[in-house]
Amino acid sequence: MSRRDxxxxxxxxxxxxxxxxxxxxxxxxxxxxxxxxxxxxxxGRAYPIVKEIQKRLGRRLRFVFRNFPxxxxxxxxxxxxxxxxxxxxxxxxxxxxxxxxxxxxxxxDDNLVEYAGDLGLDAERVRKELAGxxxxxxxxxxxRSGVASGVNGTPxxxxxxxxxxxxxxxxxxxxxxxxxxxxx
Amino acid sequence: xxxxPDQWVGLDDFHGNALIMAFYPADWSPVCGDQMALYNExxxxxxxxxxxxxxxxVDGVWCHTAFARDRxxxxxxxxxxxxxxxxxxxxxxxxQGDGWTERALFVIDGDGVIRWSYVSPIGVNPGADxxxxxxxxxxxxxxxx
Numbered sequence: 001m002s003r004r005d006x007x008x009x010x011x012x013x014x015x016x017x018x019x020x021x022x023x024x025x026x027x028x029x030x031x032x033x034x035x036x037x038x039x040x041x042x043x044g045r046a047y048p049i050v051k052e053i054q055k056r057l058g059r060r061l062r063f064v065f066r067n068f069p070x071x072x073x074x075x076x077x078x079x080x081x082x083x084x085x086x087x088x089x090x091x092x093x094x095x096x097x098x099x100x101x102x103x104x105x106x107x108x109d110d111n112l113v114e115y116a117g118d119l120g121l122d123a124e125r126v127r128k129e130l131a132g133x134x135x136x137x138x139x140x141x142x143x144r145s146g147v148a149s150g151v152n153g154t155p156x157x158x159x160x161x162x163x164x165x166x167x168x169x170x171x172x173x174x175x176x177x178x179x180x181x182x183x184x
Numbered sequence: 185x186x187x188x189p190d191q192w193v194g195l196d197d198f199h200g201n202a203l204i205m206a207f208y209p210a211d212w213s214p215v216c217g218d219q220m221a222l223y224n225e226x227x228x229x230x231x232x233x234x235x236x237x238x239x240x241x242v243d244g245v246w247c248h249t250a251f252a253r254d255r256x257x258x259x260x261x262x263x264x265x266x267x268x269x270x271x272x273x274x275x276x277x278x279x280q281g282d283g284w285t286e287r288a289l290f291v292i293d294g295d296g297v298i299r300w301s302y303v304s305p306i307g308v309n310p311g312a313d314x315x316x317x318x319x320x321x322x323x324x325x326x327x328x329x
Contacts, residue, residue, distance in 0.1 A: 010313065072224050072256055147226050152311040153218055 010150025010163040016064050021093045023054065024062030029181035031062045033158040035146040038081060038100040039074035039107055040154045047101040049170050056174065060181050065097060067142040068154050076107035078139065083112040085135035086126045087119065095119045185262040185271055186245045193238075193262065195296050202235035202322055203292040204315055207277050209284040209306060211243045211251035211261070219287070219309045224257050226312045233319040235291075238262050242269050242284050277303060291318040 016022065016031055024031075034050065036043040054063055067084070069077035080100050087096030099115045100107065109130060117123035129135065146156070150163055157164040157173065160180045166172045187193045195203070208219060220239055223230075230237050239261040243251070248261040264271045269285060272278040277286040289310055291300040300318035304310035 010311070070221070070225055073221060144229060147229060147312050148316060150311050150313045152222055152309040
């Protein structure tokens with residue numbers, strides 16, 4: 001006998017927690033989670049939109065980024081994600097995150113190590129950690145949590161744990177966040 | 185069904201292992217592309233459960249070959265081409281007026297029994313979460329108590 005799934009708005013299966021890279025306080029009125037890929041052009045387009053949203057919502061917003069590298073389509077995406085995690089291990093995740101989206105067109109391993117140096121990180125350590133695939137399991141964990149939560153492509157956003165299926169241009173995304181912030 | 189110009193596959197070929205059948209309307213249309221691209225990325229997750237993924241549409245085998253090569257797909261696409269849609273009809277997911285299949289997912293267990301199915305609105309990528317949940321529950325049944 002076949003069973004049919006009912007259609008409901010997919011929800012985050014892995015709640016935001018200590019493991020995550022977050023900007024903003026845990027007690028913020030609204031949490032925006034992005035599953036993204038540093039080499040994905042749409043994520044590149046979403047990047048300044050998220051920046052603007054952070055500016056407008058200020059302390060009412062907590063923003064979390066999780067990796068969803070589409071390795072088959074984007075050959076540099078996996079290593080770029082690992083480089084961001086490597087920077088995170090040296091307390092500069094967000095600096096690297098920004099740099100990667102601003103330099104989406106140059107993401108080979110030499111570039112990644114160069115950015116680590118530019119940001120004042122121990123670049124040699126980042127190079128070694130990339131070569132040793134130290135953060136591969138962590139990136140894979142992000143990816144798996146995305147698949148399980150109904151991430152079908154990048155970028156995919158979740159607002160207070162519920163997948164945002166509307167457009168992610170500034171106005172509709174901001175409107176959804178404002179609504180969610182009032183509910184809480 | 186034809187898998188390559190000179191290769192045929194049937195349910196019996198997968199006896200003992202879980203099988204995922206992903207019917208989709210057509211090669212090259214944007215949403216299917218995204219859906220198949222997602223499955224291409226998620227393939228290692230399916231394989232963790234020992235499951236084989238098959239994409240199925242009414243496109244012919246040469247069309248599938250070109251599509252799979254262009255998208256670098258690592259799983260077979262089967263041609264439900266002659267008689268057209270015959271397999272989809274048996275699964276109840278052929279769209280008579282349109283001449284293509286629904287966007288439908290089936291998870292079939294090692295004994296050939298359909299254990300989970302889902303028909304997505306035609307324009308919506310159904311994702312992989314439902315498939316993974318179905319595989320998880322199958323794996324749970326097999327685990328010793």
